[in-house]
Amino acid sequence: MTDEPFFRVDDVRLAFGGLQVLQGVDLEVPRGQIVGLIGPNGAGKTTLFDVISGFRPTARGHVWFKGMDILERKPYERAWLGLGRTFQTARLYQNVTVYDCVRTAFHTRMARNPLGTTIHGLLGSARSAAKEREISARTDAVIERLGLGDYARKNASDLSYGTLRLTELATILAMEPELILLDEPSSGIAQKETEALGPLLVELRRELDATILLIEHDMPLIMGISDTIFALASGSVLAKGTPREIQDNPDVVESYLGGSLELA
């Protein structure tokens, strides 16, 4: 177990009909790192996230997580193993409050079989009430931590996109995953917020003792916080290296970064 890598993607392939979207992706994420994933649109970044989190059941290859091949696992089982993700366009529960969105994220702290919880819930038992108090206390802490107090009682559908993104991070904070997949956390939010996002993510990693795999188009952000960066193009890994190496890699510059090298 000790020499097993924390997280490794091994020759992952996926086709939509005749179109090979992922053609043998290899990727490794050491525990505790922030690893960036960049690439032009259509490179397969989000699709790779979908494969890792289990939303693409037809994928082939191996996804190793803590010594297990999780490719055959159902998406919800991967969450119980310690994998959390966000979506490119923040998908939250529209008709419940921010507070309840976060409370729902404590699902993996509940009993796995819902029958007992349901019966206790129906009867309004002391055990049920105690569990609810515990979740509420943890939720208060998460809400406070991200400064969402003013929004706690608002519906997700009434939030601005920036607040929605923050709520999404709050649910991740609640889940306490060991590996966090973040799909373009800066998309749709203002520049000022994006600048604050970097330090927040670094802090998130420290507090949760987590590992982060991150898709991002905001170059200053991803170059600033990543330990390693993988550049994807047309469904395979084009280059791997430190942010500095990636910025100097002529292939990456050619396929993605273009001429703009005046980056942080």
Place this chain on the structure above:
Amino acid sequence: MTYYLNLLIAGLALGAVYSLYGLGITVIYKATKVPNFAQAALGAVGAYVFFKTWSGQKPRLHEQHVTFKVPFGGWALRFVPPHLPMWGSFLLALVVVGVIGLLIERLVMRRIAGAPTLTLIIVTVALLAVILALASDIFSPEAEIVNDPFGNGSLHIGGLNAQSSSIGILAVAVVLAVALGLFFKYTTLGVAVRATADSREVSRLLGIDANLVASFSWAVGSMIACIGGILISPARGLNAFALATLIVPGFAASLLGGFTSLTGTVAGGLALGASVDLLRGVHWPKGLLSNVFAANGSESFIILAVVVIVLMARPKFIFKGLRLDEDSGVSFARTGSGLNAEDRVRRSLDRSGALSVLLADWTLGRWILGGLAGAVLLAVPILTTSYWSTVLCFGVIYALVALSIIVLTGWTGQLSLAPLTFLGVGGYATAILSTSAHLPFWLTIPLSGLLSIPFAVVLGVPALRLRGFFLALVTLCFAAAGSDWLFVQPTLAKHQHVSRGVLTAGLSQPTYYVSLLVAAGLFVAIRNLSRTHIARTFFALRDSESTAVSMGIDPVRYKLLAFAMAGAIGGVAGGLLAYLAPTIQPINYAFAASLAWVLNTVVASATVLAGAAVAGFLFSIVPQLTASPTGGVNQAPVILGGVAAILTVTDYPNGLASFLTRLVRRFDSSEAIAWTTDEAGENVAVTAAESTHDDDDFDRAVALVPVASGAERD
């Protein structure tokens, strides 16, 4: 062999009618993505207009008059329609139904174009209910036997024997399908419809008038339904509610055509009709198989089986044009915060000082109101006759039906159109347990709830792979198969009575008190549950299944749990109903009644628990209070309920109870700001509310993040 060939011919004719209903559905779905449940009602109207005016209908119909009544006014327009030759009646029917189709599109559907699937389903189901009720009131509520427009001749070739009507119906279906096919292929308008079906946005950019396409499709789709209704009436009898059941095979035929292919719809309808008649006609050995297939209602069972198999297996040749995944789950959108209707009402109440005692301290007000309601509920049976206990008891039982709909549809987003089927299961379970096993009511009622759970879970299995409209379709077929096939099985049908024991038949008071106690218990239990993580899991699955799953929620377990709970509540309600109603009849659980209760619950509120009580009161007790002054309009509650359902989903999707609870809620601080700003004047308040929505929120969010990141440096 000739026996089976004759069966096949009859089956193909039946299938041709399925095809006609399916064709109309396909045409409308293709162009507008609206699953039109009202199709069967349009067919019924067409049949009425035709047979009421056709001079060939001899002897004349028992009820010759056409009567337009105005509810509550006592005013009525009553006349005998003209006698026309067949083509005249036919044209008149086509025009009337076509115009109704146009009106539906123009007045209702255009306002909600592109709305969520749930809204579209609820609206067309409501139209189905309203048009059926109106037709039954205007023409006649009785089923009548009508002559066949194709005459009663038959064609004999060897041993083969084809009724002239069979040949006629087949010819009409094939000619119509070919004509429609040519139309869609070669005319400009036809191509425009197909382009709109492919992509509404692109065709709009190309300058295609989407409204014209929609109007046209509704008119054509309705007229095809009219033809189907006329052709099937001689076989099924002229009755709005009998003709309504054709919506089930109609949807099945359209499904077999992938909701897009005309050829597929016709072929599917023909194959379905042939399978139904062949399977029914086979000389099954006495026993299970003969019970399954030879019974009258086996049509609905065969259709359920075909629909489930097709939707689960999803053969490629059917589904090439149809993406089942794009159909989202069901959600009752909340109206945003800010100043809503209830805020305005509340504000004017506050200003006028009305209800100020109640509203000033709602904790106290709640107890006062609850106490009053409780006292009335407890006192009515003592102070009045047994009749009023019966009325209240129906209200209590139907509140439980609404409760089951809230848990399954409002909370978990699984739209089931079969809520009453579980009442049937509970009813027959109670009958059998009380008569054969001699169990007392305090055992039979909970056991009925438990026994309904497996049925609910069976219905839940397709729900694991289906969403929105396709789940609704399966549950519709399930509801039809329940009342037309399962409950008429000889082993069940003989149990029409329960052994009542202490809950005597003549006096409904004891049954009422038992129902009240059981319902109160279930309400408290579900209310407890609504405050726990289990309820939040349901909401999560309703609002975004993918996010729920990524948080570790197992959709299979929790959806089945919701189905099981809804089934158990329905089973208990069915047990209570069995003790209350004089006999247990399959018709009590017919799908039309199920649809009505889904609509009623939506009006009352499918998300707020109080909605169940409101639904029970409003749709079960109030109609009894107002039964007399409707001036001969029998279906007024259904008509008003249907219209209310349409207005609810289009304008206030959370329903009446949500309105009431928001009216008396405690305000949070952000609302208080809008409130005080408003003291200065109406306009300021509106602007404040709007700005809270957009810019203000955004600026505060921007300000927040640096605060959060600043804190972490400590």
